[in-house]
Amino acid sequence: MLDATQDGYTTADGRKIGGVVMEMKNITLRFGGVVAIKDISFDIREGEIRAIIGPNGAGKSSMLNVISGFYVPQEGEVLYKGKPRPQMKPYQVARQGIARTFQNIALFEGMTVLDNVMTGRLNKMKTNMFQQGLWKGAAEREEVENREVVEKVIDFLEIQNIRKTPVARLPYGLKKRVELARALAAEPSLLLLDEPMAGMNVEEKEDMSRFILDVNDEFGTTIALIEHDMGVVMDLSDRVVVMDYGKKIGDGTPDEVRSNQDVIDAYLGVAHD
Amino acid sequence: MFYREAGDFKTSYVDDNQTFPIKFDRWRYYAVLFVAFCVVPFFINDYWANAIFLPFLIYAIAAIGLNILVGYCGQVSLGTGGFMAVGAYATYKLMTSFPDVNLFFHIIIAGGITAIVGVLFGLPSLRIKGFYLAVATLAAQFFLVWLFNRVPWFYNYSASGQINAPERTLFGHAISGPASEPWAVYLFCLVFTVGSAILARNLTRGTQGRKWMAIRDMDIAAEIIGVNPLVSKLTAFAVSSFFVGIAGALFFAVYLGAVEVGEVYGINKSFLVLFMIIIGGLGSIFGSFAGAAFLVLLPVLLKNLLVGTLGWPTDLAAHLELMIVGLLIIVFLIAEPHGLAQLWRVTKEKLRLWPFPH
Ligand SMILES: Nc1ncnc2c1ncn2[C@@H]1O[C@H](COP(=O)(O)OP(=O)(O)OP(=O)(O)O)[C@@H](O)[C@H]1O
Ligand SMILES: [Mg+2]
Numbered sequence: 001m002l003d004a005t006q007d008g009y010t011t012a013d014g015r016k017i018g019g020v021v022m023e024m025k026n027i028t029l030r031f032g033g034v035v036a037i038k039d040i041s042f043d044i045r046e047g048e049i050r051a052i053i054g055p056n057g058a059g060k061s062s063m064l065n066v067i068s069g070f071y072v073p074q075e076g077e078v079l080y081k082g083k084p085r086p087q088m089k090p091y092q093v094a095r096q097g098i099a100r101t102f103q104n105i106a107l108f109e110g111m112t113v114l115d116n117v118m119t120g121r122l123n124k125m126k127t128n129m130f131q132q133g134l135w136k137g138a139a140e141r142e143e144v145e146n147r148e149v150v151e152k153v154i155d156f157l158e159i160q161n162i163r164k165t166p167v168a169r170l171p172y173g174l175k176k177r178v179e180l181a182r183a184l185a186a187e188p189s190l191l192l193l194d195e196p197m198a199g200m201n202v203e204e205k206e207d208m209s210r211f212i213l214d215v216n217d218e219f220g221t222t223i224a225l226i227e228h229d230m231g232v233v234m235d236l237s238d239r240v241v242v243m244d245y246g247k248k249i250g251d252g253t254p255d256e257v258r259s260n261q262d263v264i265d266a267y268l269g270v271a272h273d
Numbered sequence: 274m275f276y277r278e279a280g281d282f283k284t285s286y287v288d289d290n291q292t293f294p295i296k297f298d299r300w301r302y303y304a305v306l307f308v309a310f311c312v313v314p315f316f317i318n319d320y321w322a323n324a325i326f327l328p329f330l331i332y333a334i335a336a337i338g339l340n341i342l343v344g345y346c347g348q349v350s351l352g353t354g355g356f357m358a359v360g361a362y363a364t365y366k367l368m369t370s371f372p373d374v375n376l377f378f379h380i381i382i383a384g385g386i387t388a389i390v391g392v393l394f395g396l397p398s399l400r401i402k403g404f405y406l407a408v409a410t411l412a413a414q415f416f417l418v419w420l421f422n423r424v425p426w427f428y429n430y431s432a433s434g435q436i437n438a439p440e441r442t443l444f445g446h447a448i449s450g451p452a453s454e455p456w457a458v459y460l461f462c463l464v465f466t467v468g469s470a471i472l473a474r475n476l477t478r479g480t481q482g483r484k485w486m487a488i489r490d491m492d493i494a495a496e497i498i499g500v501n502p503l504v505s506k507l508t509a510f511a512v513s514s515f516f517v518g519i520a521g522a523l524f525f526a527v528y529l530g531a532v533e534v535g536e537v538y539g540i541n542k543s544f545l546v547l548f549m550i551i552i553g554g555l556g557s558i559f560g561s562f563a564g565a566a567f568l569v570l571l572p573v574l575l576k577n578l579l580v581g582t583l584g585w586p587t588d589l590a591a592h593l594e595l596m597i598v599g600l601l602i603i604v605f606l607i608a609e610p611h612g613l614a615q616l617w618r619v620t621k622e623k624l625r626l627w628p629f630p631h
Pocket of ligand 2: 060062
């Protein structure tokens, strides 16, 4: 059992997990008659890899969309770094240091890999339009500085050789990696990944798992991820939230969750009352 | 064999960011600039200036402007003619109200005024997209033409309803009015065209350009990386209209000299500039030039060939021109949405590898 003090805990492999970064309090989200999220509370702690799992349609993506500001919950509160977060547009959430990837890849198909990853730096760019129009001076300097960060991310994710390739020409697995690169380029304090390994083969999944662990390890990035592959989830995550039909049915370490009767029922498809 | 990238390694990101990363391209660019500034002015006469060079230079600016909005930011506009008219009438009012200020500044201010008007008419883009936005800009087109026709203040209550550019000079040479000198007018326009191209290139190669393209490619994803869609779309309308306004101003002040708004800045103008960027290439500064050159040269060539050499009647040649343009639009839209610029790029890519394609 984890000791859930405000100061955090130490994981099985000895990593120190800090205080609460993001806290979801009694979130309810409805689409007309459909209740996508029903009174769910959970938190994400600094430095941890937090998984959200559940059967199809459980409301996992909806939860990420609430965090990143696409959906506004009818009830409940979002606390970020201890403060209640007012209602925000997605671009404002992004500016708070929250980056994400999508279940269905959302890259800019008309741009090269390099330009796509560079867009991840947009929030760090400070020059105005007049400086950019002149280019020489501030704008060029800024471009080069940010390019250096981006090149590190590109090296890190091993996509150097496709740098100048238009994204539209890439295979699915690589696109997922480029999307991760764009999110990482923003140097986020919280990274949200919606099914980063969906549709990948075993080898690609292994690569992606390694990248996720490395990101968490090297940059201390807090990560919340949705994943269907239970093996992957058990390997990667420190704590798991389990959702089913919009409700939270489990929350704890992978081992705790695995032995939870409600979770077993949900995954084995026991009839709901 | 001479067109080579090999041995031309980039050792810094500054080098890699150049507009013309390959040496050969860079030299060709300097050569074109040299010819344009130092050779053409000595040979240009009235015919060449009025039939080819001035319309080409001015339409290139308009095409660059529209391309920023349509090609880079993915917003549609059928209001180009109307915005050109704003630039023209703003220049006219400025020329007649402040005759002591140089025309150069009037034209830039006119661009600024058009930018503001462009932002106003761009406001609907915050709510609507695609077809509906096209209709909204079409409404802007008709409204602006109607406005300049109906409000006599804009044409200084002249009896004809036309506006006429008074004579203005730059460094002692007439650049507007009946006595203007073709080479001076040419150089004047050239400065604006080159300036616009460099400015547009700088804006599209970096942060601002990526914001626009992000909105174009996927506005939802643009938002999650922190792009404010409202601000980005409106800056695209502003920058685009700035260039279009300058083009409209030059078209009136130094090219035509006298303008009746419905005739010169009607819906046809909007379509002409739109066709230029479709044929030349959406999302490419070079394509804006290619498209402008193509649609300026086509009628001149057809006229010389069909009417001059083969003795066809003029109207038949004009109809043939319409058919060719129509056909090309369809072909480019279906087969090569990135236009002449992309054909050029593909050719260069092949040349780079030639004669060893693997
Ligand atoms: N924009 C929307 N409008 C209407 N209903 C929605 C919307 N987004 C989600 N839903 C509904 O909310 C419920 C939860 O959907 P969600 O996409 O969050 O599930 P999920 O757990 O991510 O599923 P999957 O594993 O298939 O990705 C579903 O019933 C879905 O139909
Ligand atoms: Mg989902």
